[in-house]
Amino acid sequence: MMKITFIGGGNMGEAMLSAVLNKGLSLAQAVSVSDVDEACCQCLEQKYGVAVMNDNRQVVTRGEVVVLAVKPQHLGGVMAELKGRLSSAQLVLSIVAGARIDTLCRGLNHSRVVRAMSNTPAQIGEGISVWTATPEVTESQRGWAGSILGAMGKEIYVDDEKYMDMVTAVSGSGPAYIFLMVESLVKAAVDIGLPSDMAQELVLQTLLGSGHFIQRSGKPPAELRRMVTSPGGTTAEALLRLEKGGFSDLIGQAVRAAYNKAEKLGG
Numbered sequence: 001m002m003k004i005t006f007i008g009g010g011n012m013g014e015a016m017l018s019a020v021l022n023k024g025l026s027l028a029q030a031v032s033v034s035d036v037d038e039a040c041c042q043c044l045e046q047k048y049g050v051a052v053m054n055d056n057r058q059v060v061t062r063g064e065v066v067v068l069a070v071k072p073q074h075l076g077g078v079m080a081e082l083k084g085r086l087s088s089a090q091l092v093l094s095i096v097a098g099a100r101i102d103t104l105c106r107g108l109n110h111s112r113v114v115r116a117m118s119n120t121p122a123q124i125g126e127g128i129s130v131w132t133a134t135p136e137v138t139e140s141q142r143g144w145a146g147s148i149l150g151a152m153g154k155e156i157y158v159d160d161e162k163y164m165d166m167v168t169a170v171s172g173s174g175p176a177y178i179f180l181m182v183e184s185l186v187k188a189a190v191d192i193g194l195p196s197d198m199a200q201e202l203v204l205q206t207l208l209g210s211g212h213f214i215q216r217s218g219k220p221p222a223e224l225r226r227m228v229t230s231p232g233g234t235t236a237e238a239l240l241r242l243e244k245g246g247f248s249d250l251i252g253q254a255v256r257a258a259y260n261k262a263e264k265l266g267g
C-alpha cells in the first residue's frame with residue numbers, strides 16, 4: 001500500500017486523491033493532505049477519511065510519494081517550505097503546469113522528481129497525462145507514477161522533457177478548444193432556430209458520438225470526414241465555408257501560440 005501525501009487538495013489534488021482511493025492504489029489511512037484552505041481541508045477529511053492539515057512542513061515527511069498540486073504562482077513558496085524536509089528516497093510528483101524538472105529539483109534540493117501534465121477531464125477519470133522523470137526515479141517509483149496518473153485516465157511516459165510544452169498546447173489546453181467549439185456550435189444551432197436545450201443535446205451527443213466513432217472505427221478522421229461529405233451536399237457547403245475562413249490554419253496558429261507561451265512561461 002502506497003503512502004501518499006498531497007500538497008494542495010483543490011480540483012486536481014482531490015481528483016487524484018479520489019482516483020487513487022477508488023482504484024485501491026492506497027488506503028485512506030495512508031493518505032495525507034495539506035492545504036491552506038480550511039474549508040477544503042474539512043471537506044476532504046469528511047469525504048475521504050484522510051488525514052488533513054494546514055501544514056506543508058509536517059505533512060511532507062509522511063508520504064513515499066509527495067504530490068505537488070498547487071497553482072504555479074504558489075509553487076515557489078511551497079518549495080521553500082519543503083526544501084530540506086524531503087528524504088532522498090521520496091518521490092515528488094508535480095502536476096504544476098509549466099514547472100520544469102530543473103526548477104523543481106533545485107527548488108526542493110531533491111532529485112527523484114516526476115513532472116506530469118494532466119488535463120481537466122482527469123477530474124472525472126477521463127483525462128490524459130503525459131509525464132517524465134529524472135534518472136534517479138527508480139523503476140518501482142515509475143510504476144507508482146504511471147498507476148497514479150493512469151487512475152485519472154490515460155497516461156503516456158516520455159523520456160524527453162521537451163515534449164511537455166507541446167503536450168500543454170495540445171491536451172493540456174485542448175479541452176478549452178473543444179469547449180469553445182461546443183459553445184459556438186450550440187450558438188449557431190440556436191441562431192438558425194433550434195430550441196436551446198435541444199441544441200445542447202444535439203451538439204453534445206455529436207461530440208461524444210464522433211469521438212467514439214473515431215476511436216472505434218480505427219479509420220483516420222480525414223477518411224471519416226470524407227465519408228460524411230457528399231459532393232455538393234450540406235456538409236461540403238459548411239466545410240468549404242470553414243476552410244475559406246482559415247479553420248485548419250487557425251487551429252495550427254492557436255496551438256503554436258499556446259506552445260510558444262508554454263515555453264516562455266517555463267523560462
Ligand SMILES: NC(=O)c1ccc[n+]([C@@H]2O[C@H](COP(=O)([O-])OP(=O)(O)OC[C@H]3O[C@@H](n4cnc5c(N)ncnc54)[C@H](OP(=O)(O)O)[C@@H]3O)[C@@H](O)[C@H]2O)c1
Nearest residue numbers: 008010011012035036037069070071072096097118119120
Ligand atoms: N485543473 C486542471 O485540470 C489542471 C490540469 C492540468 C494541470 N493542472 C495543474 O494542477 C495544479 C493544481 O490546479 P487546481 O486546478 O487543482 O488548483 P486549485 O483548485 O486552486 O487547487 C490548489 C489548492 O492548493 C491550495 N494552496 C494554495 N497555496 C498553498 C500552499 N502554500 N500550501 C498548500 N496548499 C496551497 C489552494 O488553496 P487556495 O484556493 O486557498 O489558494 C487550493 O485549494 C496547478 O499547478 C495546475 O497548473 C491543473
